[in-house]
């Protein structure tokens with residue numbers, strides 16, 4: 001069997017086009033332009049790349065960017081003061097503080113200071129709690145993207161066995177909650193899990209969010225499974241040129257799975273598209289307009 005390749009780039013482009021039309025409707029019918037504030041502290045190269053692509057997507061969707069680049073020496077107090085200003089700014093619908101933050105800043109404190117209605121990352125304890133209680137919430141972008149991709153293949157996920165490898169607050173735990181909300185039977189695996197290959201072999205949906213290049217092998221995969229690879233790992237390729245690989249050994253997995261996301265071009269583009277979706281939804285909620293997306 002050769003797996004279908006799940007085209008995250010195309011699915012993300014469709015979602016972004018829908019967001020752009022919702023933004024156009026908000027502007028013309030309600031005089032509202034959603035705005036996304038992105039806060040970057042320091043000069044982590046990967047974070048700088050993400051922040052640039054987020055701002056580009058904001059502009060393409062017809063929304064207003066508002067980027068704050070702060071030096072790596074910025075104090076926690078200064079970041080908290082900026083978050084307070086953004087909370088109070090009516091032009092800002094969404095606030096994203098890029099992680100990781102430098103060691104002098106407590107990320108949990110900063111996340112908790114963001115207005116939950118503007119928390120487009122879905123990391124605030126209020127949104128985490130609302131998601132796990134089955135209440136409407138802003139939900140984390142990468143996990144939301146994973147679920148959209150899985151549903152693009154399987155339609156309903158109800159009753160399917162889903163295994164999530166990784167228990168981070170950014171991906172593993174929220175993607176498990178979202179899969180549960182779709183009525184999948186969900187297991188979260190992690191570094192202490194016994195017989196990880198055996199567990200994975202039972203999964204109809206396998207989400208790999210470990211951060212280790214090509215960790216999941218082909219013989220861990222149930223024939224016909226849907227494999228969602230969240231990993232973005234830089235490795236030395238031929239001639240010393242860096243290349244990006246996922247957490248799944250793609251060529252091996254492709255021979256067994258029913259469908260698989262490529263890296264790059266799978267989950268990555270969905271994260272930004274879901275961030276745009278959250279920003280326009282946040283703008284609607286803040287302005288008391290019913291979202292049509």
Ligand code: GUN
Nearest residue numbers: 096097098099100121141
């Ligand atoms: N760093 C890596 N992924 C993310 C994300 O989804 N949101 C934020 N704020 N920082 C990140």
